[in-house]
Amino acid sequence: MATYDAADWRRERARGRQPLPMEVAGHVRELILSGEVRPGAFLRVERIAEATGVSSTPAREGLLVLRSEGLVRLVPRRGFMVAPFTRQDVRDLFWAQAQLSGQLAARAARLITPEQIGRLEAVLEEFQSAVAVGEPQHITALGHRFHREINLAADARRLALLLRSVVRHLPDRFYAAIEGQVAATRTEHPELVEALRDHDAHRAGELMREHILAGADRLIEVLEERGMWREREDETAQEGPGAGGG
Incomplete structure (x- = not known):
């Protein structure tokens, strides 16, 4: 399966299609929904800004767009985390x-x-x-x-x-x-x-x-x-059918 990297993103951004936060959101959305970034992983604003060639402000605003879509969560004092999806x-x-x-x-x-x-x-x-x-x-x-x-x-x-x-x-x-x-x-x-x-x-x-x-x-x-759900399913199998009982 082909990957979508920062170079691809920069080429599209050069065409001036969308406001920066929306383009950042699009870049990260692709990473999440392609399985390149897994649920539970933390998304560092600074790293995303560096990868996409923008400042921290549009990078953070882009992640907030994804939060409104339910793709990421904002964890207090830890930052943005990829939300689970099935x-x-x-x-x-x-x-x-x-x-x-x-x-x-x-x-x-x-x-x-x-x-x-x-x-x-x-x-x-x-x-x-x-x-x-x-x-x-x-x-x-x-x-x-x-x-x-x-x-x-x-x-x-x-x-x-x-x-x-x-x-x-x-x-x-x-x-x-x-x-x-x-x-x-x-x-x-x-x-x-x-x-x-x-x-x-x-x-x-x-x-x-x-x-x-x-x-x-x-x-x-x-x-x-790509193993998108493998880790979670392995954890569930290890817990067994009676795990978590009261």
Whole structure:
């Protein structure tokens, strides 16, 4: 699985996309949700500031953003600690994304124009080329562009904003590294375009929900391989079924 390091973060920051605290939050969020930083680990403001090339103030503000999301906790006199999260937490995030994305796809199917279908087909063609030459970053960007075109065709700004607030919790930079994701996308995205072209709202919505939900299992498999929950499960096994009894 590919990693997302400080050099990647600095390159994106140079493009001036977000306020510094939000970019710091995005960087640390990726580390947490990719399994590179485990639950229970402490996040030192100074080290994060050094790694991302910012001062301590935006670094701390970025961690406070993650605290509001429930990803980190502020422990008195000790600092910020990565909060525990479970396989079900991962599934819940994907479920929320799937419901919103499915509704947007259904609405898009009713409204989409031939010009918008043409743009989706162009993205599909470019996606296949990027896969053929092995360009992970380009593959990820094209995946996002495909979904963005559908969301724009839905003409449902509020739903799209709600979706954005959910999607930011997910490790999208690892999209191309999750085994099976790219292969599935090569099949599932053309099926979505076909449903949209037919203005089949029910099928478009169902296909989109299935497409998103399958990503949860793929991500969980990756995190399990990285030992995300192994230590906690080993501790539980050692305690035994009767541990903690009154």
